[in-house]
Amino acid sequence: MINDIVLPLDKPYGWSSFDAIRYVQRAIQRKTGEKKFKIGHAGTLDPLATGLLIICLGKATRQAERLQAGQKEYLAHICLGAVTPSYDMEADVTQTYSFRSITREQVERQLGSMLGEQLQMPPQFSAKQVGGKRAYALARQGIVADVKPSLVNFYSIDVQDFSLPHLSILVRCSKGTYIRTFAHDVGQALGCGAYLCGLRRTAAGGFSIKDSISIEQLLRLPASRFIC
Secondary structure, eight states: OBOOEEEEEEEOTTOOHHHHHHHHHHHHHHHHOOOOOOEEESSOOOTTEEEEEEEEEGGGGGGHHHHHHSOEEEEEEEEESEEOTTSSTTSOOOEEOOOTTOOHHHHHHHHHHTOEEEEEOOOSSSOOEETTEEHHHHHHTTOOOOOOOEEEEEEEEEEEEEETTEEEEEEEEOTTOOHHHHHHHHHHHHTSOEEEEEEEEEEETTEEGGGOBOHHHHHHSOGGGTBO
16 A cells, blocks of 8 residues: 655656656556555646656645645746747747846846735736636637736745846745746846746745655655555
């Protein structure tokens, strides 16, 4: 019988959260011989993002909603001077702008004004349901979905690196925050456009990325780690 485990995984780049779940499930099945057990995650992470994906096994799946509800922390890499329809690298750049005059002081001042509770508009390329369809599916057909704003909270926003046209920003925020929209909004406010060019989740649900294990480490764990 599978133990009730909360497993913090460092999700690889290019994997969807479902890809990660299926891989972990099959790896544990091979290790233990257990064919059926509950498995889920506490908060989706985009395929183009890496970092902390909290996977729950057995009765620990009951904790998923509580773990997902807490604050999250991301290291966001933002490229100034261009925009994409998806607000990240999923879509091609559609327009470029001058960014050379932007200073670190301007960026930090703008980020300070973005702290606190606010309404945020989800990107068109999102998993939001609109009329029974995912917004990203409509966006890929060239249809503008009627997405509604969500109430989010930014608890802290700190510049980690300023090397034009790139910014690295550590963001601590509430559940449901779109960091892609955050990157786009930063570019709009600075008047130079911006899109998300890299994202790593570094904390969620009371776990840190330092607590996580890689896929390689998962494969090396003994079967006794997972069974009663």
